[in-house]
Amino acid sequence: MNKELPISKHPWDEIDDDSYKALSKEEMELLRKAKPHNFKLINSWWIVLSQVALTLIIASACFVFSKQADKSVYTYSALVGGLIGFLPSALFLVRLEAAKKNVKSGPGGYLAAVVSGEFIKILVTSLLFIGFALKQPDLKWIPLLVTYLATLKCYLLVWFWK
Template sequence: MIHKKEHLAPKPSWQELDEEADSFRTYSREEMEVLKGTNRSAFSSMSPWAIILLQVIMTLVMAVAWSTFANPRGLSVYTYSAFVGGFIGFFPAALFALRMGLANKQKNKSPGSLLAAVVSGEFLKIAVTIALFVGVALSYPDLQWIPLLITYVVTLKCYWLAWFWR
């Protein structure tokens, strides 16, 4: 025998569910400190300048590697190509970090202004990267592209290392 269920409570409407999902709680400074203390790694951040420093170091390491293992040894076109590839990797990232630093110093920060800073910073980063590649290709035809591109890719992979450090 199947029993009839008692009157069920009415289900909330979609609008009520949306309002419930949109609600949020503001934490006090003390509550945030307790939260940060329980899971410090979730609240840690890394300076973009530390990543850019790592990119510069990797550029130097790659340049030394190309000058050591390339033929001819020493300062050659391979070394200079590696330097240029690394520069194309870290210089636009430094410009982006400067742009974000300027956005953080604004007095009246809003989510829209921060989003505009991120978008304009990324546009600047992409435009400068393309301009540097085109400028290098047109101005220095004797550079070696293999060391340039490998060093460029190595500097870009420094972002992945930041995830592991965090």
């Protein structure tokens, strides 16, 4: 005997016709005019600028609150962590800007630019971590990683500001 298993029904499996509506171009323009703050774009360079600013703030805090003998090492480590955070982001944006300026490129070309930009970002981040770990063995990893992780959280902060 071949028994069929019952298919579980979840609320998200069933879509009501009232749960969504495709808007026309005119309706979309009216919605944009009614709620312009929901449609404003964020300039991606502001994210990189906020990463640089946060790096400088954390490095300054490391300089102020560390012991006299460790001031330069902690400050330098925080600056390196910030550099590892914002340099790959800046390179990614440069890659996307180059793809936007390429008139011949279509959506597939822009997608390829996003993928290659992410690859560049991962590669540069890895190389910077490895390079600084090998060439600067006296770095303090806690301020470096705290600053690096803080620069990564700038994406979330800018999203909340929107």
